[in-house]
Amino acid sequence: MARYDRAITVFSPDGHLFQVEYALEAVRKGNAAVGVRGSDTIVLAVEKKSTPKLQDSRSVRKIVNLDNHIALACAGLKADARVLINRARIECQSYRLTIEDPVTVEYITRYIAGLQQKYTQSGGVRPFGLSTLIIGFDPHTGTPALYQTDPSGTFSSWKANATGRNSNSIREFLEKNYTETSGQETVKLAIRALLEVVESGGKNIEVAVMTKEQGLRQLEEAEIDAIVADIEAEKAAAEAAKKAPATKES
Amino acid sequence: MESVFGLVGKDFAIVVADSSAVHSILVHKTNEDKIMILDSHKLMGASGETGDRAQFTEYVQKNVALYQFRNGIPLTTAATANFTRGELATALRKNPYMVNIILAGYDKDVGPSLYFIDYIASLHKVDKAAFGYGSYFALSMMDRHYRRDMTVEEAIELVDKCIREIRSRLVVAPPNFLIKIVDKDGAREYAWRESIKDAPVPVAAA
Numbered sequence: 001m002a003r004y005d006r007a008i009t010v011f012s013p014d015g016h017l018f019q020v021e022y023a024l025e026a027v028r029k030g031n032a033a034v035g036v037r038g039s040d041t042i043v044l045a046v047e048k049k050s051t052p053k054l055q056d057s058r059s060v061r062k063i064v065n066l067d068n069h070i071a072l073a074c075a076g077l078k079a080d081a082r083v084l085i086n087r088a089r090i091e092c093q094s095y096r097l098t099i100e101d102p103v104t105v106e107y108i109t110r111y112i113a114g115l116q117q118k119y120t121q122s123g124g125v126r127p128f129g130l131s132t133l134i135i136g137f138d139p140h141t142g143t144p145a146l147y148q149t150d151p152s153g154t155f156s157s158w159k160a161n162a163t164g165r166n167s168n169s170i171r172e173f174l175e176k177n178y179t180e181t182s183g184q185e186t187v188k189l190a191i192r193a194l195l196e197v198v199e200s201g202g203k204n205i206e207v208a209v210m211t212k213e214q215g216l217r218q219l220e221e222a223e224i225d226a227i228v229a230d231i232e233a234e235k236a237a238a239e240a241a242k243k244a245p246a247t248k249e250s
Numbered sequence: 251m252e253s254v255f256g257l258v259g260k261d262f263a264i265v266v267a268d269s270s271a272v273h274s275i276l277v278h279k280t281n282e283d284k285i286m287i288l289d290s291h292k293l294m295g296a297s298g299e300t301g302d303r304a305q306f307t308e309y310v311q312k313n314v315a316l317y318q319f320r321n322g323i324p325l326t327t328a329a330t331a332n333f334t335r336g337e338l339a340t341a342l343r344k345n346p347y348m349v350n351i352i353l354a355g356y357d358k359d360v361g362p363s364l365y366f367i368d369y370i371a372s373l374h375k376v377d378k379a380a381f382g383y384g385s386y387f388a389l390s391m392m393d394r395h396y397r398r399d400m401t402v403e404e405a406i407e408l409v410d411k412c413i414r415e416i417r418s419r420l421v422v423a424p425p426n427f428l429i430k431i432v433d434k435d436g437a438r439e440y441a442w443r444e445s446i447k448d449a450p451v452p453v454a455a456a
Binding site (some may be wrong): 096 | 293308313315319396
């Protein structure tokens, strides 16, 4: 039995933890996920690979509630996600029981990241193959927050971020186009970012919006289609505006 | 001595508890809330050892919440009752909780229901139940006046009858009672029945 406690994640001669880097590879292969923080709204949007016809899509929720005021989306190994999400949900209730206060977003992010780190420094286990995007409102100040964790156990706070497939392109787009938004504008920005790498359409995107008053709300396919249509219309109008002055000059 | 009692009406359930927090001969406070709202449609009235009461009901409340997050749907009242009873039973032969519980809930498919769970983990689904010395009077009143399918007004009349009996016949009767109700619109506080109000606290001079 002692044979199976040997550490699997060990340093390479040049200072790399290969298992963690391979885990990051697994994340890179996972579906794209975007998070955008507005002044009063936080949005998570996740790519939905085409649903097999016989599958009940309601059983594959990609954006989940950890507590009334905290939600999580992730990219990578979904089975590993189930384990982390379960532990986080228990921690949220346990914290409420002992401290009589809801967790802050930072606390639960630190907890999840701590868990991910533990599995890079324990015998006989491999790291979790997922990065998470955690959103929520501070229960006391009401400030919105967006955090990201990764398989190494690092975490940081973001105004907007992406993880999973093509996350670099999405992040570039966000860096170019991020502004302080609120309400529906935040939703549009998140969807626009995701549409950079995902086929447009309500059936390919899952979107959830969190507000202080209403908590997490999953958008219906029809709503997403409507917003996508809006975005396409705005894009078309922008293209037309660009072309019009050119033709005038010629 | 603490009193908790409850009954089921036409499409609602009521739980009543006294609100005195007592330590030996000292009354700490007379507005203690002993009926925990477990979730949107469940009430848990508890009496017994003060620390155990608060700890155990909060523990059940957090587990009910956890179930909802894990599974996307709330626990049924029956499942909650069985879970509560299971926890009491597991602790019984090691480190027992000295808490008596009346659990009331409203489920869409089943309607209102009431469960009697005592400190040695018996579980009974009932129409009316009571704990404590007050139960001698409350149960007798309810046996005499309870009918199936009472309206809220009729049920509250019966509750007031029980409270009157407890107040007049129990040597150390609790002065104040709290009534909570659960129906299709949710669990909420219904009313207080106070015969002693805390003296108004003077505001500090500016």
